[in-house]
Amino acid sequence: MLEIQRLRAGYGGITILWDVDLRFAAGQLTAIIGPNGAGKTTLLRTISGLLPIQGGDIRLRGKSLRNVPAWDMPGHGMVLVPEGRLVFKDMTVEENLRMGAFVPAARSWVADGLERAYTLFPKLAQRRRQLAGSLSGGEAQMLALGRGLMAEPQLLLIDEPSLGLAPVISQELFACLEALKREGKTIVLVEQSTRSALAVADHVYLMQSGKVLLSQPAASVELEALHDLYFSREAAVAGAPSPSPA
Template sequence: MIELQGVRAGYGAINILWDVSLSIRQGELTTIIGPNGAGKTTLLRAIMGLIPLSQGVVQLDGRPLSGVPTWKMPSLGVVMIPEGRMVFKEMTVEENLMLGAFTKQHRAGARKQCDRAYEMFPRLYERRHRPAGTLSGGEAQMLAMGRGLMADPRVLIIDEPSLGLAPVIVNELFETLARLKGEGRTIVLVEQSTHRAVGVADHVYLLQTGKVVLSQKAAETDMARLHDLYFAH
């Protein structure tokens, strides 16, 4: 579904990703793990067109994504839920959700998708008229997830969703991920909790210093070896 072939990318003169190749298969949850600075978020930004490639190609359904602006990605069925929630604090919860259906093709179904977000995250319904800035960290993550789902994406790219959240909220979050996976959605997950990420995934990629050092089915992953590679220098 999504293929990266020999991708190099970074920021200005600083290269972060080095010849990264990986496959995101339709209907699977692919997790990308690695220590801080490994290039995980940079990889997601490269897929979304937020940073240019200096080498290589990113393809969706066999077609290169080069030149496709980030704001057109939802129209292709690809949505990213960024690290840090990034909700609009002065807007209400419902206004934030509606922004997720800003593309013309999704506006007609916005009300239906909003109701579905409320069904998935009942606390958002209770707080729908409140400014998003009044939400707790867990509620803000629910809002970011709900906003991402407003475009009914085929591919959901999620960056560090459990960061800074209480364990009980993390449990709810991973239950939601399992539910979305059960619906047949294709999910790309960058996550700090390796056990959680591998437990919900179909395939695991480990990044170290901008390179893929492990690519393996989640069910076949040896956690001890994974952690040895994770902490290798």
């Protein structure tokens, strides 16, 4: 569904991604893991049009996204749920959700979209008239994901959904991702928890310093070997043994 060919991207004159090749199959959940600074968020921002492509190409269903601006991506069936939630704090929960349906094709089914969001996240239904700025971190993450789904995307890019959340809330969010995958959604998930990512993923990419070090079906990944690869370069730089994964 989505193919990335020798992608180079970064910020100004600083290149973060170096000739990255990735493929994301339709109807699958692909996890991208790696340490801080690996280029994971930069990758999602480039795919979604927030950062320019310096080299290579990104193709969705065979068509290049090189000249597609970020605000047109939902019209192509792709939505980014960014790191840090980024909800509209001075708007209510329901107003935030409605903002996700600004794409003309989605406006006709706002009522259905709201019902679906409240079914997926009952806590949002209870707080529908509440200002988003008063939500807990977990509720705000649910709102950000629910808002993204209002555009009825075929492809979801989700950046670090469990960051800073209590384990019980993270479990709720990953259960939602499982449900979306069963519906046939194509999901690209950047996630800090390797164990949680492997539990829901069909395929896994490990990134390090802007490059892909591993591409493997999730079912065949050995967690201990993955952690050894994940931490090896950081440990070498620090001159210390690899930390024990949580």
